[in-house]
Amino acid sequence: MENQKTYSYDEAFQTSLKYFDGDELAARVWVSKYAMKDSFGNIFEVSPTDMHHRIAKEIARIESKYANPMNEQEVFGLLDHFRYIIPAGSPMTGIGNDHQVASLSNCFVIGIEGDADSYGAIMRLDEEQVQLMKRRGGVGHDLSQIRPKGSPVNNSALTSTGLVPFMERYSNSTREVAQDGRRGALMLSVSIKHPDSEAFIDAKMTEGKVTGANVSVKIDDAFMQAAIDGKPYTQQFPIDSADPQVKKEISAKALWQKIVHNAWKSAEPGILFWDTIIRESIPDCYADLGFRTVSTNPCGEIPLCPYDSCRLLSVNLYSYVRNPFTPEASFDFDLFKEHVAKAQRIMDDIIDLELEKIDLIMDKIKHDPQTDDIKHAEYHLWEKIKDKSSQGRRTGLGITAEGDMIAAMGLTYGTQEATDFSVSVHRTLALAAYRSSVDMARERGAFKVFDAKREAANPFLLRIKEADPSLYDDIMTYGRRNIACLTIAPTGTTSLMTQTTSGIEPVFMPVYKRRRKVNPNDADVHVDFTDEVGDSYEEYIVYHKKFLTWMEVNGIDTSKRYTQDEIDELVARSPYHKATANDVDWLMKVRMQGAIQKWVDHSISVTVNLPNDVSEELVGKLYVEAWRSGCKGCTIYRDGSRSGVMISASKKDKKKNAAQKEKVSTDRIPVMAVTETRPKELDCDVVRFQNNKEKWVAFVGLLDGYPYEIFTGLQDDEEGIALPKTVTKGRIIKQTNPDGTKRYDFQFENKRGYKTTVEGLSEKFNPEYWNYAKLISGVLRYRMPIDHVIKLVSSLQLKDQSINTWKNGVERALKKYMVDGTAAKGLVCPSCGQETLVYQEGCLICKNCGASRCG
Structure with missing residues (x-):
């Protein structure tokens, strides 16, 4: 592994940018989250092609242990360009990655x-x-x-x-x-x-x-x-x-x-x-x-059940639509069934790979320096997980791009016709996956605790019996390889790379509405899906590729400028028309979920998105309908409903917070006067954090409580940055040296009120860090909003990995000063894939699903 070639972030990004046909968001997501890395941030893959070869090689290695194996090229063909089969984040990151010790299970x-x-x-x-x-x-x-x-x-x-x-x-x-x-x-x-x-x-x-x-x-x-x-x-x-x-x-x-x-x-x-x-x-x-x-x-x-786990994988439904967006559109059920069978085999192979990973985790724990009484709980935890995984061999095969499939077939999401078609697809998926699991039971053996008598009257299996009696008979005779097989999970950031919507939620927003929102007075709208249009650029790229495809298939010029009336007419003709979250009949949506649920042996993760002005009575009706329709779960999100619970405050600050929320609604920090001449002394916050196991510290100079300058780098006791852990505040003092040069000192008071001064703060850190810090401090002094400063820092293209780590530290230090509730525009939630992140106490919290992330 020592001789593996490494790539800079820029090399991987540029190559991936070509792979994704210029989609910057998809390229950055892949490089940041899924390219193989070690614990020091070294990148070992230059594009998703490398990743898919890595995964295919490992799947083929496991396949070779069993009868009728798939070869590496066959598996690669299923994965390539995220066209047909898409592993979830943990398998995609971890399969074949010997640089990090991590599980392949998502759940x-x-x-x-x-x-x-x-x-x-x-x-x-x-x-x-x-x-x-x-x-x-x-x-x-x-x-x-x-x-x-x-x-x-x-x-x-x-x-x-x-x-x-x-x-x-x-x-x-x-x-x-x-x-x-x-x-x-x-x-x-x-x-x-x-x-x-x-x-x-x-x-x-x-x-x-x-x-x-x-x-x-x-x-x-x-x-x-x-x-x-x-x-x-x-x-x-x-x-x-x-x-x-x-x-x-x-x-x-x-x-x-x-x-x-x-x-x-x-x-x-x-x-x-x-x-x-x-x-x-x-x-x-x-x-x-x-x-x-x-x-x-x-x-x-x-x-x-306790200590069971599951790995996830999705089949891209849109890829099985032939002649999409045309009157000749059809769904290739034969190819779909063939690929589902192979996807289930890949899922079972991933269980073997997971068991190998668990062995590596347990071996690492054995060799950790802690005493056995400290390590016992962790080691025993993985023993229990390994035992459950090997006994049941549970898998989580699901789908993505359901909304796009429905639109490409010329159907309107939420209608009975679309629901009936979707149910037929999920029935086909369930039967093909269970047939594949039976075939593997013949070749590889059934899951360890299989007992036909226990399962014979299960409602899900009785549905299989009605749809395919011979499959049910074979299950009772040979068993299955997997105790349960199917789910529909949110595909999150992987959907960005497939350029499809995720799960069964159509999130298309007509292009003209987004453009009108940015510039409501522009009546001459240019339908151009590669132009950046303010804060909606990422949504533009992710959610409108299929609309562009529809225009091209139907011979509609995408390079000309259209009047608003012409665009209204185009959108009305689009298969996505009346399929946005606010257009869909919500009762039909939960009924559709319930109908599909009958062919999913686990559950369906889906959120019913409602406009802000809906009544509590409607929410109650939707829940009752979900129960009656056979849904296993339901989450309802009313637009803006999460913002009120994201802001932490004491009772005495209610009025202050109310005013702050009013400011947050504009997603901007209040405009503040620019002070070009730096005061001799500034209040200072000390922010400590860890990056890649290294201890870092940031000194943030404040003017009127707002960041004015920043010094940050590795803590180095030998160089004099030996601060008590209790020191969180102080002053940065600008001094003039005898030779006329300037320096910055940090001064703090100890618990007894005595002052301690650390001289030459600007000399304590790497000179290159200091140069970049001066650039960032200059931006802060001219009162650029903090969210924009963070974006600026994030966008810096720095070749040296240590400088990139320093850059991450600056971002983390500055996030502390974001007004709670400020929208993180252009960022998507890694859990649910929605652009609904807000800042809260320096962390990002999703208003849609509640996931939180700091750093």
């Missing part, structure tokens, strides 16, 4: 066998959550086993604090570890039957609380029916006990209205229709063998 659920209502169990879950997140895993766990508030305890506290403090504990752990390039997110769930479920539901309504977790409530059929009928409902603890310690009767309707109100106001909690999940779950046929589903992963598409 994990953890839990304690037996009684989990103790501090020991709570702390163990906290540690296991952290250990998985540091390996890039998203984690879910359930809090239903923690006793409700006020219950007696056998310690000095006398009574239990209930669920909410532990929600905050787990949320804080996520914010601590799942940042700085990692993508670990958290799902916390609780049963509606738990006496503290109302407090759980309300927890995120408190400003700034539980910002590091998504929360979902597990609702059973009895509660839903009681809420609809206006009848009482009994909560208890333990929730499954025949002789509960705590029992109380509540108004189901009142609690349901609370859930609906909170979802309308803040898009949380998400709802998991738990009886539907358990009733449909094939793994729960083996509940007594350790496969009892207890929670879901952070996006909700993989319900899991």
